[in-house]
Each structure stands twice: as structure tokens, then as C-alpha cells.
Amino acid sequence: MGPSLIALGISIGSGEWLLGPLSVGQYGFVGVGWVILVSAILQTFYNVECARYVMATGETPVVGWGRVPPGWRLWIPLSVLIVIFAFIAGGWAASAGQGVYALVHGTIPPAGAEEPRLWAIALLVLIFLITALARRISRALELANWLMVSAILLALLAIDLLVVPWELWWEGIRGFFTFVAPPAGITATQLGALAGFTALASGLNWYVLGHYRDKGYGMGHRAGYISGLRGTRSEILASGVTFPDNDLNRGLWRRWYRLLMVDMWGVFFVGAILGMLLPTLLMAQAVQLSGETPTRANVPTFVAAALGDEYGQTVFYVGLVLGVLILFSTQLGIFEAMVRVTTDAAHATSPRLRRLVEGDPRRFYYPFMITLLVVISIVIHLSLPVALVEWSANMSNLGALIYPFFLMYLNSKLPRPARPRPWHYVILGLNFLFFGFFFVNFIADFIGEPLITF
Incomplete structure (x- = not known):
């Protein structure tokens, strides 16, 4: 087990702590909950198909896309x-920065305050240090997420059992x-953001599933991995390798595939559903206690503030710590994955770069991470954290218009x-229809009128 924990660390984040609670806090469970369930089911099937390609070839998805005509x-x-x-x-680091500010000062940050953004930048620096001090980056992320995800789910479950009445539990499950x-x-745009960031990132989930290569699933064992600065140098194959169809390999493939199914359905799917249910239950209870509804500006700290007013400062700080952990685990996975995807793509397509870095991808990975850190530090000053996350969620749905068809093409050519x-293939088509609709609506809403209103 492991790669699904990295995905789950990203999963239990903006959809679960920001967008899901925001929607439930404003509109309730009924009519919203089924969007969460359908999104989680479709995304888990989609993840399996992405991981199938990685296991069978040792190539990360971004490299595999280069095999689709007209080419890389x-x-x-x-x-x-x-x-x-x-x-x-x-937006995840920016939202977590609001929580850190509240932890330090004991109060919610004022609108437009600069200090929460400085805390967000500090969290990005912490992510750099985690990867730099690792021997094997995927393993470090896996261990960090085992710790954070376990703490998050256990703490959420304990708090929900203590403060949420049973009728609200039933309302959430029934939804x-x-x-x-x-x-x-x-609006359909709000629902699209919720669908896009329930579980992981809808059509863009592939960006984190390359960890199955680094974990050594299937043919990933032949392809190499990205090591940290403390690790020994590890070269990555520029092109994947696959296996001949014989009795031995059929048996080995079935074993790896069963492990993948446990990892995805037993860890990722169950964790994603719990990760959405438990925070939204807390939000619903916070709305009832406070008599108010959350807004984009205050949703990162709304639950902690409402529970703190009712149950005392200890619960306020526990809620803040949970929120920071949830959003930090998401930003950790996303920030590293952007660097990883770019590194894999550059390494696979540029012989000149491979010569320049002398076959050591770390020489590209870490300078690019520093560059990205500087850019994100500028971007988080441009909008409210939740507005930034809603933008990202709807952009994730764009991937559903493209990559399901790439998987159909690539996976049909794998060893039998x-x-x-x-x-x-039908399930991949449903991903295209479900998430693709929300992206088309997002664009229509952005330039004029949405396709549908409720």
C-alpha cells in the first residue's frame, strides 16, 4: 500500500474542507451528496485505468500521453x-495560512491580512525541505501522508461522534x-468545483498516479524513481518497458492488479468518502450552532470558530490544527506533483537535458521546485483562497474532456x-460526460450565461 495514500492526502483537502462544507453549509446535504458519491466512484475507476498503464509499462501518464497521435x-x-x-x-497553502494565523493569534485573520500569506509561503518552504531531506521522495510523501491522513480521519471521527447529533449523521449519509x-x-459552477475536487482532481488525477512507478508496482520496478537529496542517485528510464504475454507474467499481473484494487478501492475510495462525510457533518453542525452560513472568505476557519464559541478554546484550536493539516497535506502532494510531472516530461523528451543533468533528474527537479515556489508565492496574493481553489477544481474537469480517450487508446495496446x-471503456466515457459537462458549463458561465441553473 502507499501510492493511494499520497493521492488521499491530496484528496482530503479543498473539496473536503472547503468546497464540500461550503456547499453543504449553504444548501444542505440533499441534492449535493449524490454529486460527491458519483464523482468518487468515477474517479476511482479512472485512477485504476491510469495506474494500469503505469504498472504495465513503467511510464508515468504524462510520458504515455506522448504516444497518442500526433505525438509528444x-x-x-x-x-x-x-x-x-x-x-x-x-489556494491550499493560502487557506492553511489563515489557519496558522488563527493558531498563532487566537483569532480569525482580518480580511486582506498579509501575515496569512506569509505563513502560506513558509508552508511551501516546508514542503521543499521534506522532499530535500528524503532519501526517496515517494516514500517520504507516503510516510507523511500515513501520519497526516490517519490523524485527520481519527480526529474528525472522534469530534463528529462527540458533537454531531445522530439525526445529522443520517441526513449526511442519506444525502x-x-x-x-x-x-x-x-450554481452548476459550484457543483462542478465540488465534483472536480471530490476524491482527487477528476480528469487530472493522472498527475499524481506516477507514484506507482516510484513505488515499484509492476514494470515500475524496472523504470527507476526520483530520489531525494539524501538518497543515492537513481536514474529514470527515458522510455518505459513492458512484458511478454506468457503464463508466468499473466499470474504476476493478476497479483499486481489485485494489490492495485485494494489500494484504490480499500484505501483511496473509502478514505475519500469518509474524508468528505466527516468534515461536511462538522460544517452542518457548525451552521446549526452559529445560526450563520459560511462564505468564501471565512470557510477555512468557520468550523473552528463556531465550535470554539460553543465548546471552548480547546475545540477551537483542535479545529484549526485539523484544517491546517488537511490543507497542508493537499498542498504538499499538489506542489510536489507539479514538479514531478514537469521533471518526468522534460527528462523523457529531451536527450539534451538528460546529458546536461548527467542522468540525475534531481538536478532539474529541485531548481524547478524553487522557481515554482516563487511563482506561487506571488499568485496567492491575487485572490481569496477559496476562489483560487474553485478555479483549480473547474480546471481539473477540463482533463475529463481529453485524458479518458488517451487511456482508451493506450490501454488497448497493452499486453493482453x-x-x-x-x-x-464505458466507465471512462462516463467520466468524460460527467466531469466534461461541468467544465463546459464553467466556461459558459465565465464568458456569459451558465448552461443550467437551479
């Missing part, structure tokens, strides 16, 4: 740009399975034991 010169640079454009906003129209007043069954 179009799809690899475009894919890197989409990932960076979607996630460079840094997942009540397939009715969304509540009046909510690794190829998907026909119904897997």
Missing part, C-alpha cells in the same frame, strides 16, 4: 501546462443516495493480460 510534441507540453495552470494558484435535483440557488475489459 503536442500532448506532453500541453499536459504539463494544463497541470501547472490548474494548480499553480496555491449520498438521494438522487434529486440540486437545491435552488446553487493487462488490457481493460470492454465495460472499463
Whole structure:
């Protein structure tokens, strides 16, 4: 187990602590919950198909996209740009910075305060240090997320059991399975942000699933991994390798695939559903206690403030610590993944770069991480943290218009034991329809009128 924990650390973040609670706090569970459930199911199937390619070839998805006609010169640079454009906003660090400010000062930061942004930059520096001090970066992220995700889910469960009444638990669970129209007043753009960042990042989930290579799943064991500055140098193959179809390899593939299914459905899916249910229950209870509804400006600290007013300063600080952990784990995975995707893409497509770094991808990885840190530090000054996250979530849905079809093409060419069954292609098509609709609506809303209103 492990790669799904890195994905889950990202997953339990903006959708679960910001967008999901914001929607539930304003509109309730019914009509919103089923969007969460459908999104989580479709994304888990999609993740399995991405990981299938990585396991069978040892190539990360961004490198694999270069095998789709007309070739890497179009799809690899475009894919890197989409990932960076979607996630460079840094809304998670900015939101976590608000929580750190409240922890330090014991009060919610005033609107437009600069100090929360400085704390956000400090958290980005901490991410750099975590990767720099690692021997093997994927392993360091895995261990960090085992610690953070376990602490987050256990603490959320304990607080929910203590403060949330049973009728609200039932309302939240029932909302997942009540397939009715969304509540009046909510926009399809808000629902699209919720769908995009429930679980992971809808059509852009592939950007983090390259960790199956570094973990050594299947043919990833042959391809290498990115080591930290404390680790020994590890070269990465510029091109993947696959396996011949014989009895031995069929058996080995089935074992790896079973492990993948446990990792994705037993860890990622279950964790994603709990990660959305538990914070939204707290938000619903906070709304009832305070008599107010959250806004984009105060949602990062709304739950802590409401529970603190009712139960005392200790609960206020516990809520803040939880919020910071949730958002930091997300920013940790996203920040590192942007650097990782760019490094993999550059390493695979540029023989000149491979010669320049003498086969050591760290010589590109860390300078690019510092560059990205500086850019994000500027971007987080441009808008409210939650507005930045909503932008990123809807940009994630753009990936659903492109990458399901790439997976259909690539996975159909894998060795026969690794190829998907026909119904897997149907699920990829449903990803295109569900998340793609929300992105098209987002663009229509951005330039004029949304496709649908409730």
C-alpha cells in the first residue's frame, strides 16, 4: 500500500474542507451528496485505468500521453501546462495560512491580512525541505501522508461522534443516495468545483498516479524513481518497458492488479468518502450552532470558530490544527506533483537535458521546485483562497474532456493480460460526460450565461 495514500492526502483537502462544507453549509446535504458519491466512484475507476498503464509499462501518464497521435510534441507540453495552470494558484497553502494565523493569534485573520500569506509561503518552504531531506521522495510523501491522513480521519471521527447529533449523521449519509435535483440557488459552477475536487482532481488525477512507478508496482520496478537529496542517485528510464504475454507474467499481473484494487478501492475510495462525510457533518453542525452560513472568505476557519464559541478554546484550536493539516497535506502532494510531472516530461523528451543533468533528474527537479515556489508565492496574493481553489477544481474537469480517450487508446495496446475489459471503456466515457459537462458549463458561465441553473 502507499501510492493511494499520497493521492488521499491530496484528496482530503479543498473539496473536503472547503468546497464540500461550503456547499453543504449553504444548501444542505440533499441534492449535493449524490454529486460527491458519483464523482468518487468515477474517479476511482479512472485512477485504476491510469495506474494500469503505469504498472504495465513503467511510464508515468504524462510520458504515455506522448504516444497518442500526433505525438509528444503536442500532448506532453500541453499536459504539463494544463497541470501547472490548474494548480499553480496555491489556494491550499493560502487557506492553511489563515489557519496558522488563527493558531498563532487566537483569532480569525482580518480580511486582506498579509501575515496569512506569509505563513502560506513558509508552508511551501516546508514542503521543499521534506522532499530535500528524503532519501526517496515517494516514500517520504507516503510516510507523511500515513501520519497526516490517519490523524485527520481519527480526529474528525472522534469530534463528529462527540458533537454531531445522530439525526445529522443520517441526513449526511442519506444525502449520498438521494438522487434529486440540486437545491435552488446553487450554481452548476459550484457543483462542478465540488465534483472536480471530490476524491482527487477528476480528469487530472493522472498527475499524481506516477507514484506507482516510484513505488515499484509492476514494470515500475524496472523504470527507476526520483530520489531525494539524501538518497543515492537513481536514474529514470527515458522510455518505459513492458512484458511478454506468457503464463508466468499473466499470474504476476493478476497479483499486481489485485494489490492495485485494494489500494484504490480499500484505501483511496473509502478514505475519500469518509474524508468528505466527516468534515461536511462538522460544517452542518457548525451552521446549526452559529445560526450563520459560511462564505468564501471565512470557510477555512468557520468550523473552528463556531465550535470554539460553543465548546471552548480547546475545540477551537483542535479545529484549526485539523484544517491546517488537511490543507497542508493537499498542498504538499499538489506542489510536489507539479514538479514531478514537469521533471518526468522534460527528462523523457529531451536527450539534451538528460546529458546536461548527467542522468540525475534531481538536478532539474529541485531548481524547478524553487522557481515554482516563487511563482506561487506571488499568485496567492491575487485572490481569496477559496476562489483560487474553485478555479483549480473547474480546471481539473477540463482533463475529463481529453485524458479518458488517451487511456482508451493506450490501454488497448497493452499486453493482453493487462488490457481493460470492454465495460472499463464505458466507465471512462462516463467520466468524460460527467466531469466534461461541468467544465463546459464553467466556461459558459465565465464568458456569459451558465448552461443550467437551479
